[in-house]
Amino acid sequence: MSVLPQQWHPLRRPYHTHTCRYLGPPCIRAVITTTTPQRDLSLIEPHVPTSPTLATTTPRTHSASEPSLRSTWTHRAWVMTGCTSVLVSLAKSTVGATGSGTWLEPLLAGLLGYVLADFGTGVYHWAIDNYGDASTPIFGSQIKAFQGHHKWPRTITRRQFANNLHSLARATAFVLVPIDLLPSNGILHTFVAVCSGCIMFSQQFHAWAHSTKSQLPPLVLALQDAGVLVSRAKHAAHHRSPYNNNYCIVSGVWNEFLDDRRFFEAMEMIVFFKFGVRPRSWSEPNSNWMEDADATSAQIVHV
16 A cells, blocks of 8 residues: 555553652653453454563464464365365366367466466455455455454464355355266366366465465476466565556456556545545555555565
């Protein structure tokens, strides 16, 4: 999102801090802490107090052991259903291609599905980044999650696999199951299998784009370096000022093309003049989308 130079704002703490000061050196500050009910940890990074006064706190990382980041059996069931629907489409594409005796068209259809999946994730990412809120029907939880992701971007790397993918897997299953009931067609089923599969796994590609090299398998690193999957360096630009670019999260192949042509800026102008709704990318410097630098620095991260 595009913002003016950021002013410093005190970070919200999970406790109340009361200070007593008097003029004249030395200045003594007394800090009293009181405990408040624990907040929902599903979207936040742990916070480390920054006061250099009477108390010190050892930084702790937000691990996948947190209940809000663990996969449930419901999450796993949806991911299994989504993956099964993709595999059925792939099987039908193979049957269709074998029956027709040609593989070129199905392969081209798969390539088209891969490219359009990247474009689709970019448009969707732009939309939920800039419009709606937690109360928006159907999409509210994802809008809230992406808002939290901008504030605490590395939480996504600590989510367990099914916890991270279940929403997209559910959407994939609803779209693909009716298509899987159609007769085998090499072109159709290859396109929908690759496109839907890439969209479903885009959140995992996104998580890998926020991971460190030491956390990633060599194959994932190779695919990122080759541009097959969105790279860490290129996606990092989405989390820096002006916060209004690099939205695509499958391969990122569309990012430079769309950003150079101000595609999303044009879309924002259309929405504004048509509906009078301003995108969050036009927000003021006090935007909650700025990364919580202190919470991030509390985690020892080596890129």
